[in-house]
Amino acid sequence: EKTSVTLLGLGSMGTALARAWLAAGHPLTVWNRTRARAAALAAEGARAADSAAEAVAASPLIICCLLDDASVEEVLAGTDLTGKDLVNLTTGTPAQARARAAWARERGARYLDGGIMAVPPAIGVPEAGGYVFYSGSRELFERHRETLGVPVGTTYVGADAGFAALHDVALLSAMYGMFAGVAHAFALIRKEDIDPASLAPLLADWLAAMAPSVHRTAEQLRSDDYTTGVASRLAMQVAGVPTFVTTAEQQGVSPELLSPYFALMHRRLAEGGGEEDLTGVIDLLVR
Ligand code: NDP
Numbered sequence: 252e253k254t255s256v257t258l259l260g261l262g263s264m265g266t267a268l269a270r271a272w273l274a275a276g277h278p279l280t281v282w283n284r285t286r287a288r289a290a291a292l293a294a295e296g297a298r299a300a301d302s303a304a305e306a307v308a309a310s311p312l313i314i315c316c317l318l319d320d321a322s323v324e325e326v327l328a329g330t331d332l333t334g335k336d337l338v339n340l341t342t343g344t345p346a347q348a349r350a351r352a353a354w355a356r357e358r359g360a361r362y363l364d365g366g367i368m369a370v371p372p373a374i375g376v377p378e379a380g381g382y383v384f385y386s387g388s389r390e391l392f393e394r395h396r397e398t399l400g401v402p403v404g405t406t407y408v409g410a411d412a413g414f415a416a417l418h419d420v421a422l423l424s425a426m427y428g429m430f431a432g433v434a435h436a437f438a439l440i441r442k443e444d445i446d447p448a449s450l451a452p453l454l455a456d457w458l459a460a461m462a463p464s465v466h467r468t469a470e471q472l473r474s475d476d477y478t479t480g481v482a483s484r485l486a487m488q489v490a491g492v493p494t495f496v497t498t499a500e501q502q503g504v505s506p507e508l509l510s511p512y513f514a515l516m517h518r519r520l521a522e523g524g525g526e527e528d529l530t531g532v533i534d535l536l537v538r
Pocket residue numbers: 260261262263264265266283284285288316317318319321322325326340341342343367368369370371
């Protein structure tokens with residue numbers, strides 16, 4: 252017998268999740284503020300509840316996929332969560348997740364927070380490699396592991412309800428750093444007779460080749476030794492900074508995306524980190 256699921260929130264993500272559970276044969280109750288979206292899913296086999304309270308009452312497992320934490324508060328306010336397993340896939344900060352976990356406990360519910368590492372078209376498509384970070388009640392996670400794994404993969408990262416959001420934000424933050432570098436790279440060739448499409452595969456391969464360096468960074472952080480396994484000393488890299496800044500200037504490109512990182516490299520060098528990897532920069536960020 253497949254677990255009955257209640258899903259609150261049928262935006263692009265919620266709708267994709269709903270379809271995956273329906274396709275896998277899970278009895279699904281849905282509710283959405285704008286009713287038309289629930290009606291569309293009812294036509295595909297879901298049960299559309301008239302209110303959030305009715306939807307919550309319908310299943311042991313309640314999934315929220317709403318816009319933000321404020322909308323979760325608003326939607327769940329008038330519902331009875333006693334004895335429910337509440338899984339919140341709404342993006343928020345670690346602090347919001349921890350507060351929501353305590354809030355759910357006070358209402359007699361078990362709580363699991365989730366951070367979705369996938370876009371809606373990747374839901375229900377295992378080959379796309381998407382997954383959800385989960386943190387909070389391990390008991391809830393183990394009990395519903397199979398059901399939760401239907402739309403997309405699952406990765407449990409700890410009992411601290413804030414850890415899923417923290418992992419989510421950490422990965423996306425690294426992504427934005429990469430996007431910043433990519434923006435600068437394309438800007439450098441923008442006015443030249445270079446086809447962006449010829450730079451793209453070179454960029455993609457280079458970024459992929461550089462990505463495994465995160466493992467060395469992690470080892471250095473664990474051992475508190477930033478000088479082991481260093482191929483490119485900080486002192487050498489700082490000596491190269493003028494090449495990047497001058498090239499940007501000569502290409503008529505603002506160095507504003509790279510400058511803050513270079514400034515941190517300079518500071519670490521001034522503080523004696525010349526023989527280190529770039530790992531020392533991390534310590535300058537942590538206040
Ligand atoms: P959408 O903007 O498509 O949908 C938002 C949903 O929240 C709708 O169901 C909307 O209802 C509902 N909602 C908003 N405010 C309220 C409120 N005050 N009361 C009741 N319902 C409300 O967003 P997505 O579906 O794309 O995203 C949902 C969550 O998933 C977000 O937290 C997002 O960060 C996360 N996520 C999304 C990804 C994506 O690529 N889309 C990727 C990873 C995570 P209504 O239909 O009535 O407007």
